[in-house]
Amino acid sequence: MKILCIHQNFPGQYKHLAPALARLGHQVVALTPKVEKPTTWNGVQVIPYRINGRSTQGIHPWVLDFETKVLRGSCCYRAALALRDRGFEPDVILAHHGWGESLFLKDVWPKARLGLYCELYHLSxxxxxDFDPEFPAKTGEGEALRIRLKNLNNRLHEEVMDAGISPTRFQAATFPEKYQDRLTVAHDGVATDVIVPNPDARLEVTDGRVLTRDDEVVTFINRNLEPYRGYHIFMRALPDILRRRPNAQIVLLGGDEVSYGARPPEGQSWKQIYIDEVRGRISDADWARVHFLGRVPYARFLAMMQVSRVHVYLTYPFVLSWSLLEAMSAECAILASDTAPVKEVLEEDVTGRMVDFFDRDGLVERLCDLLDDAPARARLGRAARDFVKCSYDLETVCLPQHLAWVDRLAKAEPRPPQD
Structure with a gap:
């Protein structure tokens, strides 16, 4: 079988699936703007294309998002035409359509089956x-209209989608009813044989200090430190945490940019905004116990999970972070927000503990309780790892689900492009 993968940051969600398909003997090709020259990666032929053009200056802000997606889709379309002219005819196309690249691929290969990674449908x-009242929509009532227009990309893809896959039930449920009979829920998977507890783990933080399991380590991770993932809530709790826990070492992982939600004021970062807000209430001696590591190699991320005594995870009702399941696989004791995506994978006082997203005092109290209760931490950590191994293990659960989904997709009757 000939399989084409489309992802603006390949391999992305196809990190495990694409090589697995290649190992099974399929011809797997990826189109992506991430690379500059053709290359081969884990049996996958990776072909670059360029994104040309830019958004129209002064365009109406409600259509800016869609114009960007059309630009990307048209560039990928031209790359697909060139690939077709060289004789490549995929049986299956796997695409993360969130950036628009796959908008016009059925016009190039109408007989191919299109399987989409359905990450989120934007609900207005x-x-x-308006989950977080601190950050109301800047456009007022018009924000719902802007959000609805963001789904133009989703809606156009629905017309030609032969099957979709979503990593969680929460994410799949955001899509309208007409998608549901073509959606499969299957997570990308957690390498539980790699992400394991390690009593001998060591994590170097700031000033050459090395933390181990003997230290009282509290961890917090965002891809980028920002409100969508509760960074502001955690930082505002930090002065009380440091006061109540004089031996605690606080380790934060994440970049200074924005992954989701509103951008900070020009020239600032959310990270620094909330540091500045709380720093005056934290002594220099206590601040020395706070360690911002930025973005780190995977081995260091793993060591961070392995030395963690309690891992704090907060999120808006949004896409679930891989890092939560990875922390559970490392046997961390989890304290998380009781938002919908979290409650899908965490059970109160069974695989972790939860607190209202906005309850800063409750966060401090529940964190201190957990830090004082070693038997509870051990019990929760073991149960969390057992749950992830049973339900989200990459090799035994999730990858077989994805491979079976591709097999079903290959047998589907392809939906042609529509006017």
Missing amino acids: TYPML
């Missing part, structure tokens, strides 16, 4: 909109 109602 609470709690997906």
Whole structure:
């Protein structure tokens, strides 16, 4: 079988699936703007294309998002035409359509089956909109209209989607009813044989200090430190945490940019905004116990999970972070927000503990309780790892689900492009 993968940051969600398909003997080709020259990666032929053009200056802000997707889709379309002219005819196309690249691929290969990674449908109602009253929509009532227009990309893809896959039930449920009979819920998977507890783990933090399991380590991870993942809530709790826990070492992982939600004021970062807000209430001696590591190699991320005594995870009702399941696989004791995506994978006082996203005092209290209760931490950590191994293990659960989904997709009757 000939399989084409489309991802603006390949391999992305196809990190495990694409090589697995290649190992099974399929011809797997990827189109991506991430690379500059053709290359081969784990049996996958990776072909670059360029994204040309830019958004129209002064365009109406409600259509800016869609114009960007059309630009990307048209560039990928031209790359697909060139690939077709060289004789490549895929049986199956696997695409993360969130950036628009796959908008026009059925016009190139109408007989191919298109399987989409359905990450999120943008809902214009609470709690997906206006969940956090601190950050109301800048456009007021018009924000719901802007959000609805963001789904033009989703809606056009629905017309030609032969099958979709979503990593969680929460994410799949955001899509309208007409998608549901073509959606499969299957997570990308957690390498539980790699992400394991390690009593001898060592993590170097700031000033050459090395933390181990003997230290009282509290960890917090965002791809980028920002409100969508509760960074502001955690930072505002930090002065009380440091006061109540004089031996605690606080380790934060994440970049200074924005992955989701509103951008900070020009020239600032959310990271620094909340440091500045709380720093005056934290002594220099206590601040020395706070370690911002930025973005780190995977081995260092793993060591961070392995030395963690309690891992704090907060999120808006949004896409679930891989890092939560990875922390559970490392046998961390988890304290998380009781938002919908978290409650899908965490059970109160069974695989972790939860607190209201906005309850800063509750966060401090529940964190201190957990830090004082070693038997509870051990029990929760073991149960969390057992749950992830049973339900989200990459090799025995999730990858077989994805491979079976591709097999079903290959047998589907392809939906042609529509006018």
